[in-house]
Amino acid sequence: MLLVSAPITVPEGLTSRPLRREDAHAVFEVILAQESHDLDEPMIEEADIVSDWSRPGFDVAGSTVGVFDGERLVAYGEISGTGRGDAAVDPAYRGRGIGTALAHWMQDTARAMGETEIGMPNPRGSAGDRLLEALGYHVRWESWGLELPAGASVPERPLPEGYAVRAAEESEYDQVWTVQEDAFLEWSVRDRQPFEDWRAQIVNRPGFEPWNLRVVVDPDGRVVSMAWLQLTTDTSYIARLATRAEERGRGLAQALLVDAFETGRAHGATRSELSTDSRTGALGLYEKVGMAVTSTWVNRGIAL
Structure with missing residues (x-):
């Protein structure tokens, strides 16, 4: 329609x-x-x-x-x-x-x-943020941009026995989409994103290379964690990071951070960045591995 x-x-x-x-x-x-x-x-x-x-x-x-x-x-x-x-x-x-x-x-x-x-x-305190506040919009959540300081690296954390981190294979893209959507829908109030929309945003994004999509697979070859890495001129940026609920707490996300940022550096990046928001509860994890907040955004909404 x-x-x-x-x-x-x-x-x-x-x-x-x-x-x-x-x-x-x-x-x-x-x-x-x-x-x-x-x-x-x-x-x-x-x-x-x-x-x-x-x-x-x-x-x-x-x-x-x-x-x-x-x-x-x-x-x-x-x-x-x-x-x-x-x-x-x-x-x-x-x-x-x-x-x-x-x-x-x-x-x-x-x-x-x-x-x-x-x-x-909007960036906190920006003209757009002030305007929405004046128009009666309420704060829904905050988000933060984070960067790994120059010269620093995310501490290595061994994967569980039999697990491996690597680039996703095309035959696994539907699993990657499922892991992402299952995780994101735990805190995001929206419909499940159709697989073809996901492909358009990631796989068909201008400049996409297969190595941009990183995964952790379990001993049975099942995708249990994913990261989408974007590369600009000098920056590797993790745009999405998700892990199956039953696999959390085992260091998979940290292993993906290490892998993704190392992959970015191997392709010419000199900076490593990502973002998260208050709905995920992940800010502490990223700060714990040495990342620092560089920008704060406020998401404001209004009932219709």
Whole structure:
């Protein structure tokens, strides 16, 4: 079923329309401008947008809106998943009510989709965070970016006998997806992500290589833990990390951290990063192995 993006009222002199897949680069540039202003270091990659918008279950036109000054995209909003939205405004266009208009558009669009709540993350104390707080959004959870300090390494922890860590084989991708979704759905209130959407975000992400997907397998060859490693110019970033519930407490996640960051270094990375949020309870684990918080994000939501 095709969705219809809600209307939006923009300041005089600007225009709006639903976005198209070919707008992904312009959206990347707007988010990059915002993150460059709000963070010590931007985190967005164009591949993030391209892969998200390539999901079979994502209707780009029905789930997005762009705000334009002539031909130039200066702000955008999207409903990217259950209860989740994203938006960005070029810092040069702040103070004109665009962020407020996007927030109301997001609410109207999510309500039309049958959602009961909508929200999004922002760096703590940023303009976006302050705006949502002023509009009555409540804090749903916090998240943190972490980095392994220069010269440090995650302590080695031996795997249980018969277990092995390696790159996932293509025939195991459905197991990797299952491990991730089973673990994430313990704390994330959403529907199970379809396998083809998962493939679009990970396996079909621009630049994906088979070694990006790391797994721990048990003595029977069953995937019991997974990590998805992304590599930028100089940074290895673990975007997802999950372990089967009955296998936790045995050092599998720590072994994957060691393996993933070593793999990243072998492919040219000089920095090692990941992120986590307060719903997972994993912050202490990462700090215990020597990682340090570099950024804090606040996810605020509002009932519809």
